[in-house]
Amino acid sequence: MTDTIFALASGAGRAAIAVLRLSGAGCGTVLQRLAGPLPQPRMASLRRLRAPASGEVLDEALVLWFPGPRSYTGEDSAELHLHGGRAVLEGVSAALLDCGARPAEPGEFTRRAFLNNRLDLTAAEGIADLIDAETAAQRRQALRQAGGALAERYAGWATRLTRLLAHQEAAIEFAEDGLPNSLEDEMRAAAAALAAEIRRHLDDGGRGERLREGLWAAILGAPNAGKSSLLNALAGREAAIVSATAGTTRDVVEVRLELGGVPVLLADTAGLRETADEIEAEGVRRARRRAEEADLVIAVFAADVPPDAGTLAMAAPGTVVVANKADLAPAPAEIGGVAPLAVSARSGEGLDALREALAAAATARAGLSAEAGLTRPRHRAALTEAAAWLDEAVAAPLPELASEALRAAVRSLGRLTGRVGVEDVLDVVFGDFCIGK
Numbered sequence: 001m002t003d004t005i006f007a008l009a010s011g012a013g014r015a016a017i018a019v020l021r022l023s024g025a026g027c028g029t030v031l032q033r034l035a036g037p038l039p040q041p042r043m044a045s046l047r048r049l050r051a052p053a054s055g056e057v058l059d060e061a062l063v064l065w066f067p068g069p070r071s072y073t074g075e076d077s078a079e080l081h082l083h084g085g086r087a088v089l090e091g092v093s094a095a096l097l098d099c100g101a102r103p104a105e106p107g108e109f110t111r112r113a114f115l116n117n118r119l120d121l122t123a124a125e126g127i128a129d130l131i132d133a134e135t136a137a138q139r140r141q142a143l144r145q146a147g148g149a150l151a152e153r154y155a156g157w158a159t160r161l162t163r164l165l166a167h168q169e170a171a172i173e174f175a176e177d178g179l180p181n182s183l184e185d186e187m188r189a190a191a192a193a194l195a196a197e198i199r200r201h202l203d204d205g206g207r208g209e210r211l212r213e214g215l216w217a218a219i220l221g222a223p224n225a226g227k228s229s230l231l232n233a234l235a236g237r238e239a240a241i242v243s244a245t246a247g248t249t250r251d252v253v254e255v256r257l258e259l260g261g262v263p264v265l266l267a268d269t270a271g272l273r274e275t276a277d278e279i280e281a282e283g284v285r286r287a288r289r290r291a292e293e294a295d296l297v298i299a300v301f302a303a304d305v306p307p308d309a310g311t312l313a314m315a316a317p318g319t320v321v322v323a324n325k326a327d328l329a330p331a332p333a334e335i336g337g338v339a340p341l342a343v344s345a346r347s348g349e350g351l352d353a354l355r356e357a358l359a360a361a362a363t364a365r366a367g368l369s370a371e372a373g374l375t376r377p378r379h380r381a382a383l384t385e386a387a388a389w390l391d392e393a394v395a396a397p398l399p400e401l402a403s404e405a406l407r408a409a410v411r412s413l414g415r416l417t418g419r420v421g422v423e424d425v426l427d428v429v430f431g432d433f434c435i436g437k
């Protein structure tokens with residue numbers, strides 16, 4: 001028997017409507033004490049809510065009743081769509097407490113859904129990401145994951161792995177009986193194939209993780225190239241100080257942007273040069289550090305000044321190279337072997353093309369791939385581990401060691417989805433596995 005829990009599912013604060021959600025074995029009883037006879041399942045029904053102790057009317061509300069297991073949590077659940085005032089919420093919450101329900105812990109509804117097999121851990125993470133999604137691409141990725149796209153793939157791998165393990169155990173039994181068998185060879189081939197498949201999935205350049213967390217981009221260049229002017233133009237506000245004095249920017253100035261559906265943290269940095277000024281020199285160190293950490297570098301040159309050797313090295317493939325101040329001089333055909341984008345932060349010329357180039361670079365580094373990709377370091381760690389255990393199984397000198405390695409691989413996948421336990425799946429597989437014993 002689970003406690004009956006409740007929580008405000010809509011945003012806090014005064015609002016037209018507030019949604020209180022309830023879940024737990026006693027949910028139906030609580031609902032009846034507040035709202036009278038249970039309404040039709042999943043049909044909105046208008047009810048007077050009364051405090052059970054005093055009979056006082058607390059609100060007139062829409063009530064929804066979701067008997068388990070066809071509910072989000074898999075348990076008996078309900079929703080109360082109240083008028084969103086503070087006194088209403090307090091009154092109804094107090095009445096729920098009187099009926100023995102308790103406030104839910106953070107994530108407790110989804111935790112119960114997981115425990116009742118309504119979703120696996122990756123789908124639960126997808127729901128959390130959906131709530132946090134700021135851009136359309138993030139929303140699509142989160143929806144796909146919440147819908148079980150990763151869960152399905154990982155569960156498929158877990159099933160294959162478990163079968164491998166069963167075959168391996170069978171091979172050991174055969175060996176004990178002194179019978180010849182090819183099961184062991186088949187296991188090694190299949191384990192190698194699965195390891196390769198997992199590695200292909202891992203080898204995605206971190207797109208899903210970057211889309212989820214946002215991309216780091218940095219503007220770099222010589223002093224006075226117009227870096228801060230460009231940041232301001234892209235941000236649409238005067239975020240960084242612009243002046244004709246070289247060495248204006250010292251601290252890293254950050255703005256949040258959306259480029260091609262990818263959230264981007266764009267940083268303006270100090271102009272790169274040798275300097276005796278201690279503060280400016282620290283700014284240059286910070287600029288270089290930011291360049292190393294960045295997923296995307298925008299190298300800015302002034303069209304009217306020949307690029308100096310110190311900053312030329314920044315113009316490399318993979319970098320977005322910009323010749324700014326195109327209103328003063330024609331942009332050179334190439335800088336460091338890369339054709340620059342001709343832009344003027346002053347006149348606005350070329351800014352749309354720059355935005356497009358940045359959006360293309362951002363979606364190439366972060367974004368939806370055709371197949372559902374992993375989205376968290378946790379996924380990467382568990383899958384890397386599983387692939388390494390499969391390698392061990394392939395190379396194991398003794399069947400018992402191969403078996404151990406396969407078990408460890410199953411456990412790695414199990415941690416990822418929160419689902420597979422070695423023993424119970426083995427029971428299932430051995431149940432229909434004929435080894436003549």
Ligand SMILES: Nc1nc2c(ncn2[C@@H]2O[C@H](COP(=O)(O)OP(=O)(O)OP(=O)(O)O)[C@@H](O)[C@H]2O)c(=O)[nH]1
Pocket residue numbers: 221222223224225226227228229230241242243244245246247248249250269270271272324325326327328343344345346347
């Ligand atoms: N004509 C022209 N002037 C520009 C353009 N972009 C920037 N400037 C001017 O160039 C000067 C330097 O601009 P900033 O944006 O401060 O340059 P910065 O690269 O951030 O400079 P530091 O922070 O000192 O490294 C300012 O006087 C700007 O008004 C442009 O596209 N055309």
Ligand SMILES: [K+]
Pocket residue numbers: 223224242243244245246247248249
């Ligand atoms: K400047």
Ligand SMILES: [Mg+2]
Pocket residue numbers: 227228229240241242248249268269270271
């Ligand atoms: Mg600047």
